[in-house]
Amino acid sequence: MYYGAIEAGGTKFVCAVSRDGAGIEARTSIPTTTPGETLKHVFAFFDSYPLISMGIGSFGPIDVNTDSDTYGYITSTPKPGWGYFDFLGEIKDRYNVPTAWTTDVNAAAYGEFREGGARSSGSCVYLTVGTGIGGGAVVDGKVLEGFGHPEMGHILVRRHPEDEYGGNCPYHADCLEGMAAGPAIEKRHGQTGDMLAADDKVWEIEAYYLAQALVQYTLILRPEVFILGGGVMKQTQLFPLIRQEYQRLLNSYVDTPDIETMITSPAIGDDAAVTGCLLLAAEVKA
Structure with a gap:
């Protein structure tokens, strides 16, 4: 069983898996195009691994308020096609596992705090x-x-x-x-x-x-x-x-x-x- 990670950037997505929650066992880099095209490649990567849970750090702004109707969405981004996109919802529809959701820079801060x-x-x-x-x-x-x-x-x-x-x-x-x-x-x-x-x-x-x-x-x-x-x-x-x-x-x-x-x-x-x-x-x- 694996932990999954998505670093969702405006230029590229980095997807990775780990069995210990820290060391990267496998990874791929995907150009950020349209949501449909990008997620097609994301799914192709993760479908090969049985997942325990996932962590997503996304470009924003994103909605992190769990009481909000748009929790899990990328919100007012100027990036074409991604505005008010239910990113977390799409991931959870595909993989019914617990998923952490935050910004890419919060994720980077946490990575450096724990391992850097x-x-x-x-x-x-x-x-x-x-x-x-x-x-x-x-x-x-x-x-x-x-x-x-x-x-x-x-x-x-x-x-x-x-x-x-x-x-x-x-x-x-x-x-x-x-x-x-x-x-x-x-x-x-x-x-x-x-x-x-x-x-x-x-x-x-x-x-x-x-x-x-x-x-x-x-x-x-x-x-x-x-x-x-x-x-x-x-x-x-x-x-x-x-x-x-x-x-x-x-x-x-x-x-x-x-x-x-x-x-x-x-x-x-x-x-x-x-x-x-x-x-x-x-x-x-x-």
Whole structure:
């Protein structure tokens, strides 16, 4: 018998199974196209394994409120075909097993908390910076959710004094995602981040926005570890810039752990979310 995991991203789905709830025994990657086409391949993978339970970490926004009529749905996503799609319902119709349901970034936070860079801590925030920006948190050993799930990428930020870019978010323009996600970098400078020099001014501006976000998360949640993943954070020169700007903005107002270990990259790399999904699958109650 196997635990199943689906890391449902806007670009690709990663499906995996495990017999111990942590180590990945088999996996596949599926392009995210239409719901019908994507799930056809998801089902083809899982139909080969007798499942005990599943864990799903999905791109969002999603409905995590169990009292809601749309619990288990992907809700107001701009991704064509996926808006108000009953994702959890489709999975449970196919596999009648207990299923954990959360965001992909919450799953990544939990994976890093249990098996990665936050393993020795009591709390962490995972922020992914790529095509969009999303964040998840683990507090007191539990994934953080309330009426809904956190939307850390859409907090409002102060504009950098030298930044004239208007912002890329269709909802808020100059929120964190609108100013610091990959498309904002490309539209601001006419090149993707991987084409820009490591000492380009863009990285100072990027660090300014990301450090603002980490300061706000610090003052609200006081996590022990920030784990920054996603395609933009492959630009490793960002880490010292973010740490420096974070300390400047926080200005010693509250105590924090050692800055070098507090703001770090994912210890389990791109497997953080799928690992978190497997762990949640192993813990879900019927």
